[in-house]
Amino acid sequence: GNSVTQMEGPVTLSEEAFLTINCTYTATGYPSLFWYVQYPGEGLQLLLKATKADDKGSNKGFEATYRKETTSFHLEKGSVQVSDSAVYFCALYYNQGGKLIFGQGTELSVKP
């Protein structure tokens, strides 16, 4: 079936460090891929998306590239800030069934 696997957290980094959060997926067909972010006490917000192979989504300094050959959509940021501390969710959407499937989430903590 369709599924999403993320690297386990928590991830703790110092400010200005490089961030990578791994995400791999299993899906039939050609799903769309998303990264969502959840700040404490809030719902999830869309961070970026990619709808076809080799697309790169980007927003607020974060990037992720849809790699069909490795079934991956890793999230990267060159220099994290304390304000990036949050939980990050990778997700895929497939038309058959119209559902969005989430990974388990990765908590990021950035220290000054």
Added chain:
Amino acid sequence: NAGVTQTPKFQVLKTGQSMTLQCAQDMNHNSMYWYRQDPGMGLRLIYYSASEGTTDKGEVPNGYNVSRLNKREFSLRLESAAPSQTSVYFCASTNSDKSSPLHFGNGTRLTVT
């Protein structure tokens, strides 16, 4: 610009009690969803409604029922609450296009004692 509104924000129930979580969206979205969020398990889909008048089960539907009252509103009912239903519940909506993101409410934190 309200987006997705969930009520209540917090609720404590005793085992066996019933309650309904309310959700409304003002973005004219076709599809609406109910998820639960538990530590280490991410978000799991309870039920969803692809369009007004239709509902379908997600990954964890047992113990829940839903009603798509109209295009705006999608409620989640717990008929007989159990401690295993202690969780944070999120409602979301979207336009059903594969590139359209979900818009989430701020969640309902439910504790069942």
